[in-house]
Amino acid sequence: MHKLIPTFTLSSLLLASTGFGAEPEKYDLVIYGGSSAAVAAAVQAKKMGRSVVVIEPSDRIGGLTTGGLGQTDIGNKHVIGGISRDFYRAVRTWYLKPESWKWEKKPEGGAFRGTGQSQTAAEEDTLWTFEPSTALAIYHDWVKKHDIKIIYGERLNRKGEAKSKDNGTGYWTAAPGTVAEGVVKDGNRITEIVMESGKRFSGKFFMDATYEGDLMASGGVAYTVGREGFDVYQETLNGVQTLKARHHQLADGVDPYVKPGDPSSGLLPWVDTTGPQKEGASDHRMQAFCFRMCLTDVKENQIPFHKPEGYDEQWYELLFRHFEKGGGEGRFPWINSLMPNRKTDTNNRDGFSTDFIGQNYEWPEGTYDKRKEIRAKHLLYQQGVMWSLANHPRVPERVRAEVSKWGMTKDEFTDGNGWQGQIYVREGRRMISDLVMLQQHCQQERPVEDSVGMGAYTMDSHHVRRHIDEKGQVKNEGDVQVGGFPPYPISYRSIVPREQECSNLVVPIALSSSHMAFGSIRMEPVFMILGQSGATAVSHAIEAGTTLQKVDYAKLRERLLADGQVLNYTAPPKDRTKLKDIKELKGTIVDDGAASRNGGWSASTLLIGVGEGFQHDHAAGDGKAVAKFTAKLPKAGTYDVQVAYVANNNRADNVPVTIAAKGGDKQATLNQKKAPAIDGSFTSVGRFEFDSEGSVTITNKDTNGHVVIDAVRWMPVD
Numbered sequence: 001m002h003k004l005i006p007t008f009t010l011s012s013l014l015l016a017s018t019g020f021g022a023e024p025e026k027y028d029l030v031i032y033g034g035s036s037a038a039v040a041a042a043v044q045a046k047k048m049g050r051s052v053v054v055i056e057p058s059d060r061i062g063g064l065t066t067g068g069l070g071q072t073d074i075g076n077k078h079v080i081g082g083i084s085r086d087f088y089r090a091v092r093t094w095y096l097k098p099e100s101w102k103w104e105k106k107p108e109g110g111a112f113r114g115t116g117q118s119q120t121a122a123e124e125d126t127l128w129t130f131e132p133s134t135a136l137a138i139y140h141d142w143v144k145k146h147d148i149k150i151i152y153g154e155r156l157n158r159k160g161e162a163k164s165k166d167n168g169t170g171y172w173t174a175a176p177g178t179v180a181e182g183v184v185k186d187g188n189r190i191t192e193i194v195m196e197s198g199k200r201f202s203g204k205f206f207m208d209a210t211y212e213g214d215l216m217a218s219g220g221v222a223y224t225v226g227r228e229g230f231d232v233y234q235e236t237l238n239g240v241q242t243l244k245a246r247h248h249q250l251a252d253g254v255d256p257y258v259k260p261g262d263p264s265s266g267l268l269p270w271v272d273t274t275g276p277q278k279e280g281a282s283d284h285r286m287q288a289f290c291f292r293m294c295l296t297d298v299k300e301n302q303i304p305f306h307k308p309e310g311y312d313e314q315w316y317e318l319l320f321r322h323f324e325k326g327g328g329e330g331r332f333p334w335i336n337s338l339m340p341n342r343k344t345d346t347n348n349r350d351g352f353s354t355d356f357i358g359q360n361y362e363w364p365e366g367t368y369d370k371r372k373e374i375r376a377k378h379l380l381y382q383q384g385v386m387w388s389l390a391n392h393p394r395v396p397e398r399v400r401a402e403v404s405k406w407g408m409t410k411d412e413f414t415d416g417n418g419w420q421g422q423i424y425v426r427e428g429r430r431m432i433s434d435l436v437m438l439q440q441h442c443q444q445e446r447p448v449e450d451s452v453g454m455g456a457y458t459m460d461s462h463h464v465r466r467h468i469d470e471k472g473q474v475k476n477e478g479d480v481q482v483g484g485f486p487p488y489p490i491s492y493r494s495i496v497p498r499e500q501e502c503s504n505l506v507v508p509i510a511l512s513s514s515h516m517a518f519g520s521i522r523m524e525p526v527f528m529i530l531g532q533s534g535a536t537a538v539s540h541a542i543e544a545g546t547t548l549q550k551v552d553y554a555k556l557r558e559r560l561l562a563d564g565q566v567l568n569y570t571a572p573p574k575d576r577t578k579l580k581d582i583k584e585l586k587g588t589i590v591d592d593g594a595a596s597r598n599g600g601w602s603a604s605t606l607l608i609g610v611g612e613g614f615q616h617d618h619a620a621g622d623g624k625a626v627a628k629f630t631a632k633l634p635k636a637g638t639y640d641v642q643v644a645y646v647a648n649n650n651r652a653d654n655v656p657v658t659i660a661a662k663g664g665d666k667q668a669t670l671n672q673k674k675a676p677a678i679d680g681s682f683t684s685v686g687r688f689e690f691d692s693e694g695s696v697t698i699t700n701k702d703t704n705g706h707v708v709i710d711a712v713r714w715m716p717v718d
Contacts (some may be wrong), residue, residue, distance in 0.1 A: 024192060024200035024201055024202040025201075025202065026202040026203060026204070027051045027052055027053050027201070027202070027203045027204070028045065028050035028051045028052060028203065028204050028205065028538070028539075028542055029041070029042075029045050029050055029051070029052045029053075029203060029204070029205050029206070029207060029535060029538050030052075030053055030055070030193065030201045030202070030203035030205070030206045030207070031052065031053065031054045031055065031206075031207040031209050032055050032156060032193060032206065032207070032208055032209065032210060032214070032215045033054075033055070033056065033057075033063075033208065033209035033210035033211075033214070033215070033509075034054050034055070034056025034057075034058070034060075034061035034062070034063070034150065034152075034209070035061075035062070035063030035064070035065075035209045035210065035211065035509060035527065035531075036062055036063050036064070036065040036066075036087075036524050036527055036528050036531070037063075037207075037209045037508045037509050037527040037528055037530060037531030037534075038054050038056075038061070038063075038207070038209035038531060039054070039061060039062065039139050039142060039143070039148075039528070039531070040082075040083040040084060040087075040527075040528035040529075040531040040532045040535075041207055041209065041508070041531035041532060041534055041535035042054050042143075042146070042148045042535070043083055043142055043146050043148070043532075044083060044531075044532045044535040044536055044539075044563070045535045045538065045539065046146040046147065046148060047146070048535070048536065048539040049539075050535075050538070050539055050542065052148065052149070052535075053149045053150075053151060053201060053203075054148060054149070054150050054151065054209075055151045055154050055156075055193075055195075055201065056150060056151065056152050056153075056154075057153065057154060057155040057156075058152070058153070058421055058422075059152050059153060059421075060136070060421060060422070061136075061139055061140075061143070061150060062135055062136055062139050063211065063422060063524075063527075064211075064292070064422060064424060064425075064524055065087075065135050065139075065524045066132050066133075066135040066136040066139065066422075067132060067292065067420045067421070067422030067424075068132055068291065068292035068293060068294050068345060068413075068420050068422070068424075069292045069345060069424070069524060070129055070130045070131060070132060070135070070292075070294070070337075070339045070343075070345040071128075071129055071335075071337035071339070071345040071347070072088070072128040072129065072523075072524065072525060073457055073523045073524075074128060074456065074457070074523065074525055075455070075456030075457035075458065075483075075487065075520075075523070076456035076486075076487050076569070077126070077128065078487075078566070078569065079454040079455075079456050079487045079566045079569045080525045080529065080566070081529070081564045081565045081566040082528075082529060082532050082560070082563050082564045082565040082566075083528060083529075083531075083532045083563075084525045084526075084528035084529045084532065085126065085525075085564065087135075087138060087525075087528060088126035088127060088128055088525070089125055089126050090138045090141075091126070091127045091128070091129075091130045091134065091135070091138065092124075092125060092126050092127035094130070094134050094137070094138065095127060095130075095134075095340055100134070100340070101340065101341060102341055103296070103298045103301055103341040103342045103343070104298075104340070104341055104342050129337070129338075129339050129340070129345070130339060130340065131294070131339055131340060131341060131343055131412065132294055132412050132413065132420070133411070133412055134340075151199075151201075154195040154196075154197060154199055155195060155196050155368060156180075156182045156183075156193060156194075156195060156196070156214055156215060156218060157180065157181050157182030157194050157195060157196050158180050158181075158182060158214060158217075158218050158367070158368075159180060159181045159182070160178070160179070160180045160181050161178065161179075161180035161214075161217050161218045161365075162174040162175070162177075162178035162180075162217055162220070162223075163365055164223070164224065164225050164284070164365065164429075166284070169229065169231065169281075169282055170229060170275075170276050170281055170282035170283045170284070171224070171226075171228060171229065171231075171232055171282035172224060172225050172226050172282075172283075172284045173222065173223070173224045173432065174217065174222060174223050174224070174429075175222060176220055176221055176222040176498070176500075176501045177220050177501075178220055179218065179219060179220040180217075180218035180219075181194065182194040182195065182196075182218055183215070183218045183219045183220070185219070185220065185502075188499065188500055188501065188502055188503045189502070189503055189504045190203070190206050190219055190502060190504055190505060191203075193206065193215065203504075204504065204538075204542055205504045205505070205506070205538040205541065205542070205548070206219075206504060206505050206506075207505070207506045207507070207508070207531070207534055207535070207538070208505065208506075208507045208509070208510060209508060209509060209531060210428070210509065210510065211425035211428050211509055211510070212363070212364050212425065212428035212429060212510065213364070213428050213429035213430070213431065213507065213509070213510025215505070216429065216431055216497070216505065216507050216510055217365070217429055219502050219505055220501060220502065221431055221497040221498075221501045221502050221505065221507075222431070222432040222433075222497075222498070222501060223429040223430060223431050223432055223510070224429070224430050224432055225284055225286070225364050225365065225428075225429055225430070226282070226283050226284035226285055226286065226515065227239050227240070227282060227283055227285060227464070227478075227515045227516075228282055228514050228515055228516075229280055229281045229282030229283075230280040230281075231280075231282070232282060232514075233436070233438050233439075233440075233514055234440075235438060235439040235440070235514060235516050236280075236439070237439055237459060237480050237482055237516045238280070238439065238514055238515055238516040239279070239280040239281050239282055239283070240276055240277070240278060240279055240280060240281045240283060240477065240478075241279070241280075241461075241477060241478055241479070241480055242277075242279060242467075242469070242475070242477050243279060244479070244480055245463065245475065245476055245477050245478060245479045245480075246479075246599075246600050246620055246622060246624060247479050247481055247600075247618060247620055248348070248349060248350055248351060248353070248355075248462070248463060248476060248479050249351050249475065249476055249479075249622065250318065250322050250327060250351035250352065250466075250473075250474055250475055250476055251322050251325035251326050251327030251328075251351060252325065252471075252473060253325045253473055254318060254321045254322055254325055254327075254473050254474045255321065255472075255473065255474070256268055256271045256468050256472070256473070256474045258314070258317075268314065268317050268318055268474075269312075269314055269315050269317075269318075270315075270318065270356075270357060270358055270359070270466050271318075271466050271467070271468065271474055272358050272465040272466055272467055273467070273468060275465075277467070284361060285358070285361055285464040285465055285478070286360050286361055286363065286364065286426075286427055286464060287426050287427055287461045287462040287463070287464050287478060287515075287519075288348070288355035288356055288357045288358070288359075288360065288426070288462045288463055288464065289355070289356060289359075289360045289363070289378060289423050289424050289425060289426060290347070290348050290353075290354040290355045290356060290378070290382060290423075290424050291354065291378070291379070291382055291419060291420060291423060291424060292345055292346065292347055292420075292424050293344070293345075293346040293354070293382075293386075293408070293419075294339070294343050294344060294345065294346070294408070294409045294412045294413070294418070294420075295336065295343065295344040295346050295406040295407060295408060295409060296341075296342050296343050296344070296406065296407065296408075296409045297342055297405050297406050297407075298342045301342075301409060301410045301411060302406075302407035302408070302409070302410065303407050303408040303409070303410055303417060303418045304390075304407045305383070305386040305387045305389075305390045305391075305403070305404075305406075305407055305408070306383070306387060307384075307387045307391070308379075308380050308383040308384055308387065310380055311380075311384050311387070312384070315381060315384060316352075316384060316385065316388045316392070318352055318466070318474060319333075319352040319385070319388065319395075320392070320394040320395070322350075322351050322352050323394065323395060323396055323399075324394070326702070327350065327351050327352075328350045328351070328396075328399070329621065329702050329704065331349070331350060331619070331621065331704055331705075332349075332350075332399060332402055332403070333349055333350040333351075333352065333353040333389065333399070334346050334347065334348070334349050334350075334353060334354065334403075335347040335348070335349045336406070343409055343412070344406070348462065351476060353385070354382050354385055355462055355463065356377070356378045356381045356382065357462075357463050357464070357465060357466055357476060358464065358465045358466060359374070359377060359378065359381070360374060360378075362374065363425065363428070364427075364428040364429045365429070375423050378423055379419060383419075386403070389403040390403040390404045391404075426462060426522065427515065427518060427519075427522065428509075428510055429510050430510055430511065430512065430513050430514070430515070430518060431494075431497060431507050431510055431511055431512040431513075432512055433493060433494060433496065433497050433498055433511075433512035434493045434498055434512075434549075435448075435491045435493035435494050435512060436494065436512045436513060436514060436517075437490060437491065437494045437511070437512065437513040437514065437517040437518070437521060438513075438514050438516070438517050439459060439514065439516045439517055441488060441489075441491075441517060442455065442459055442485060442488050442516075442517050442520050443485045443488075444485060444486070444488050448488070448489040448490065448491045449491075450491050450492040450493060450553050450557075451489030451490060451491065451492070451557075451567040451568060452490060452491070452492045452495065452529075452530060452533035452534075452537075452556075452560065452565075452567070453489075453490045453526060453529035453530050453533055453565060453566075453567070454487045454488060454489055454490060454526075454529075454566055454567065454568070454569060455487065455488055455490055455520050455521045455523070455526055456486075456487040456488075456520075457483075457520045457521075457523050457526075458481055458482060458483035458519075458520060459480060459481075459482045459483070459516055459517070459519045459520045460480065460481050460519045460520065461478055461479060461480045461515065461516070461519045462478065462479060463476040463477060463478040463479045464477060464478030465477050465478060480516070480519065481618065483602070484602065484603065486569070486571060487569045489567060489568060490511075490521060490526070490530065492533070492537070492551075492553060492556070493512070494511045494512040494513060495507055495508050495511045495512070495530055495533070495534055496537070496548045496549055497512075498549075499547055499549040499550075503547035503548060503549060504541075504547065504548060505548070506534035506535075506537060506538060506548060507534075508527055508530035508531045508533075508534045509527050509530070511530065529565065532560075532563070532565065533556075533560055533565065536556060536559055536560060536563070537551050537556055540552065540555060540556055540559070574607050575607060576607055578607060578608040578609075579607055579608065579609065579610070579611070579612070579613065580609070580610045580611070580679075580681060581611075582610060582611050582711070585610070585679070585713070586715065587642075587713040587714055587715040587716070588631045588632075588633055588634065588639075588713065588714040589610070589611075589631075589711055589712070589713045589714075590629040590630065590631050590711060590712050590713075591610060591611035591612065591710075591711045592611070592612075592614060592615050592627065592629075592709045592710055592711060593611065593612055594629075595627045595628060595629045595630075595709065595712075596627070596628040596630070597615075597625075597626070597627045597628075597709075598624070598625070598626045598627075599617070599620075599624035599625035599626055599700075600617055600618055600620055600624060600625050601615040601616070601617060601625055601627065601709065602615060602616060602617075602618060603615050604616055604646075604708075606646070608646055609644065609645075609646050609681065609710045609711075610644045610681055610710050610711040611710070611711055613710075614644075614645065614646050614708050614709060614710040615627075615708070615709050615710075616706050616707065616708050616709075617700040617703075617706065617707045618706070619650070619652075619703075619705055619706045619707075620700055621652070621700055621701075621702060621703045621704065621705075621707075622700065622701075623699060623700060623701035623702065624700070625699065625700040625707065626697065626698075626699045627697065627698050627699075627709045628695055628696070628697045629695060629696045629697075629698075629711075629712040630693065630694070630695040631693065631694050631695070631712070631714055632692065632693055633690055633691075633692055633693060633694055633714060634716075635692070635716075636662075636689075636690060636691045636692060637689065637690065637716060637717070638687055638688070638689050638690075638716070638717040639687065639688060639689075639690055639694065639714040639715060639716055639717060640684050640686075640687050640714075640715040640716075640717055641659055641684065641685050641686060641687070641688060641694070641696060641712065641713075641714060642678055642682035642683060642684050642685070642712070642713040642714075642715060643657060643670055643682065643683055643685055643696070643698070643710075643711075643712055643713075644676065644681045644682045644683075644710040644711040644712070644713065645670070645672050645676065645681075645683070645708040645709070645710050646708055646710060647672055647673060647674060647675045647676065648672075648673070648706070649673055650705055650706050651672035651673045651705045651706050651707070651708060652672055652673075652700070652703035652704050652705035652706060652707050653671040653672065653673045653674075653704065653705065654669055654671075654702070654703055654704055655669065655670040655671075655672055655698060655700075655703055655707050656668075656669060656698070656699050656701055656702075656703070657669065657670050657685050657696060657697070657698055658696070658697040658698075658699075659685065659686065659688055659694070659695075659696050660694060660695040660696070660697070661688035661689055661690055661694060662688070662689040662690055662691055663689065666686065666688055668685035668686055670683065670685060670698075672705070672706075672707065672708055673705070681710070681711075682711075682713055687717055690714070694714055696712045
């Protein structure tokens with residue numbers, strides 16, 4: 001399906017650039033890296049009458065957007081504007097065509113699954129889930145429509161580029177000034193970039209649209225890799241994170257040694273015993289990479305998971321021990337998000353999954369050969385994970401049965417037998433500029449006055465390593481998931497270097513950001529937004545005959561708004577009509593806000609339920625989330641104990657409930673998938689005798705989905 005030939009063949013495109021030693025053709029904007037940011041930037045440049053070329057080292061444009069990441073992480077879709085939003089409009093238009101549906105029937109009424117919400121023509125003009133081939137087709141249509149020159153198969157000559165160093169505290173940075181062989185500068189301006197082949201591209205301005213920040217680093221711009229500790233920017237969520245690493249965690253009791261209990265037998269693969277153990281310390285480690293697999297359960301379009309050549313069972317011993325210690329009980333070790341045509345975007349979940357934790361540290365600054373080696377190792381690992389989950393006898397039967405229903409997709413990534421070339425680079429180098437986006441900017445504790453786009457996603461870091469904790473067991477470290485803040489502006493100063501380092505380079509992906517803030521910014525729609533804004537700034541700089549740092553921001557802002565970009569956002573008043581007022585309900589009610597809570601409860605953004613809404617546990621299932629509801633009762637007697645929750649298919653159906661009643665504790669189990677039967681909000685867990693006080697405790701111990709707490713009610717029984 002969607003078998004596509006690039007709009008421009010490699011040979012014809014290479015003719016568009018000049019040969020070895022010849023005078024290079026000059027462009028207004030030279031973009032290195034063919035990511036989604038590059039495509040959006042090129043479209044904007046052409047719309048503004050500028051000449052532009054995009055140089056993509058591989059044979060496929062679009063980066064992760066065409067590389068399997070079809071379940072768009074958006075946070076708040078209202079802040080996605082401009083060309084970025086045009087892309088998601090184009091996705092919806094694509095799937096309104098009956099011929100776009102080959103492997104399933106087109107949904108009735110224009111509603112599409114996999115989006116987490118109903119999306120109909122009357123409600124929404126965009127669609128946020130799509131097949132990789134659909135994204136590629138849309139980008140190819142844009143390239144053709146705007147006559148964008150794409151050069152495939154050319155890599156920047158990075159010999160002699162800077163390397164980061166530890167400043168003595170674990171904080172790794174590269175000082176400015178070291179310029180690679182493939183970058184020609186005149187003072188603080190890049191004049192040409194040179195490929196490994198000798199091909200040269202000259203420009204007035206340049207854009208680094210790579211995930212790794214290759215051109216930025218080769219151009220002598222300061223950058224960092226890894227995590228900044230608390231001492232760097234006073235970010236409470238950054239640096240080493242063992243205490244907050246509750247999600248996607250290995251089960252208790254997983255032994256780190258080849259022979260359990262015997263250190264002399266050696267460590268199992270992927271256990272890291274080096275580096276800082278201090279909470280909040282800086283280090284060079286990167287959040288884990290994986291491949292965002294496109295799977296299908298349509299047998300005619302399916303490639304079964306195979307046991308890869310080089311499979312080493314010991315690589316997966318931690319997975320087997322995790323299951324044997326009760327890990328993943330009731331859950332599957334993946335997020336299998338449905339796309340159109342019975343396909344998926346499949347991502348990491350649980351303590352041992354598709355993330356190859358700790359094996360990507362050399363990627364950002366690695367040579368091309370080193371990255372090829374790392375990618376190959378990741379591919380072997382992930383193919384082995386999928387075969388093991390589907391076939392290995394030490395994997396629970398229920399997991400094997402489910403995983404075996406799926407396989408790689410024949411009509412996606414056909415050159416790789418269903419596996420994409422693009423690895424999920426969650427983070428690379430990050431520029432250090434005049435303004436570094438921080439946790440404090442995301443949480444709006446610090447203002448941004450020069451917005452060129454907005455971020456809205458949770459501050460999210462995947463795990464970065466596996467270590468041995470104080471109990472001698474293996475645990476994952478580095479996962480942080482903190483949201484609850486409104487959309488925030490991203491500074492123009494964060495996408496351009498310090499002027500003395502480079503005055504004509506814009507960096508929309510490897511921008512100036514801390515590890516923690518980048519965990520929120522790093523979304524494909526945002527990269528397209530920043531690519532468009534960066535190209536607009538380039539056009540203004542050309543028109544004014546100035547540097548990017550001296551662009552008139554007021555004029556830039558005016559043009560960005562005219563082009564549909566969203567630079568600031570005030571949420572409309574929240575609809576509280578779906579909340580039930582406790583004062584209008586009968587019985588003795590304790591709301592979740594009045595409960596004694598421990599662990600990882602988070603308030604839902606949905607204003608629905610009893611009182612002020614409800615809270616959930618992020619489907620952790622680790623027993624750490626505990627809520628105790630205590631009520632002073634009007635008199636001793638028998639009461640019907642009712643628990644309020646908001647039902648959904650992603651809820652747990654085995655929620656433990658403990659009722660402290662007269663005569664001792666009583667146990668009950670609650671199915672939160674099932675709609676509450678009483679007043680649309682409450683479900684009874686039984687009738688019990690109480691004295692003057694009663695309590696109900698809800699936990700997420702060994703639960704198999706999201707656990708919700710909303711309210712508990714005691715109704716007297718006559």
